[in-house]
Amino acid sequence: MLEMLQYDFMRNAFAAAAVVAVVAGTVGYFLVLRGQTFAGHALAHVGFTGATGAVLLGIAPIWGLVLATVAAGIGMGFMGERLAQRDVAIGLVLALALGLGLLFLHFFTAFATQATTLLFGNVLAVDMRTVWVLLALGSVSLATLAVISRPLLFASLHPELAEAKGVSLRLYSVLFLAIVALATAECAQIVGVLLVFALMVGPAAAAQRLTSAMAAGVLLSAVLALLEAWSGIALAYYTDWPSSFWITALSAAVYLIATLPRPMGRLASAAPR
């Protein structure tokens, strides 16, 4: 078991996955609670345009990814809650983003392998510098989320009431989608833009199935994301199959188990906290 930790690339992979999983699990919990998972999915695709655009300009793809997702997140937030949840508009943006990314790659054919990495991720290729970048970005998103979490929760659960109490729904929508965008850009480093759902939504949705207490749910979501990411990397090491495959498979399996009807399920949810 410890033998795989002899390699630098494995240590980097575990470190990067730890940072990203905790951020994704935490941010994802609020994303699922607000019913904006599809918006998160679309943000990742916009990130593909940003990353390929950056490659074309000779900049590191992660910065193109971060810039594009955050800009799109803020834009989506300004367009209001309704648009951020409108399937057709989001779906079209998502398709356009992938199309643009393809066009950028077309101009830079040497980066064909880069496309696969961006789309499906390659956590084993993460270097130490990227781990530090991920840690910095992750700290920013978690710190911002911590500061706004109470009004964000109020605005998410009781929008009309929050509005009546003077809370700006739009402000928190914009701030939250900016945080989601940062988290999405981070996830893309591990599982690629197409599979961000596996880390952002899978663990959070499973956690909400397993506990109805919010604090426990956020914690469980982060822990599940971490376990799925680490196990995925370890399984990839032993099987030589792609780590992204294992992470998506584990994410789906955990969600499936969490949704199974349990004879004790009712008892567990009714138990005092």
Added chain:
Amino acid sequence: MNAVELRDVSLTLGGRTILTGIGLDIAMGEFVGVLGPNGSGKTTLMRAILGLVPPSRGSIHVLGQPATRGNPAIGYMPQARHFASDLRLSGRDFVASVSNGHRLGLPVQGRTVRAEMEHALRLVGAQELARRPLAELSGGERQRLLLAQALIGKPQLLLLDEPLISLDPHRQQEVVDLVKTLKADLGIAVLFSAHDVNSLLSAIDKVLYLGSGQAALGTIDEVITGPVLSRLYGSHIDVVRVGGRIFVMSGSCCAEAEEHRHESAPTDRQPRHSGHA
């Protein structure tokens, strides 16, 4: 001091005039049923009292102060949305999120927040059911949590927007009785909008009937009459009383029941395990 005072108030929404030149006083401790056809301005009036819709003319005072957004003295229960029916979150977290919800920081439930939540849950008798996820509650149980949420912050005035929608008659009566008890125990004023006056007969002190941009406030006997309602509906209305119930008839059909039928289409979702409510 009155709970609500409107002086010559006109309300417009997106260029459409909803209410014109309304003047009315609602005293402290009064339970007022707000009635009227769809689009007559029941929700808009509540949003104006909350300071969310500024009057295009006239003035609105709440507890002696001009209506402003964020007034902590008002408890508000918006019209039920079906969003909450998918939430896996517990009722306790749902209700507690209202405490200090406008302040920045982590939603940590300190002793004050917990005490406030327990108090509100106790008032509506929802301490036990609030431990379950919202998705597993029936419509009536969720309404009770929404009512608890409106009581956070010790309000002097409760604005309840269609709390009876999508509830069966038995559950409707439970909610009305509960609000009546709360009003008596806490001495607060209540504005309670509904489609059918009969569900409120046992509880309300006054009726506020809206229609055709106008309003009539008074006791049931003063307001629910043929002449007054004919003016508000803009067509001939007969009021028929049979066996303690009131039927508002437009021609040969029942005007209020018509309204009610298509609004109550989404049914009260009963969970498999609901043994009690």
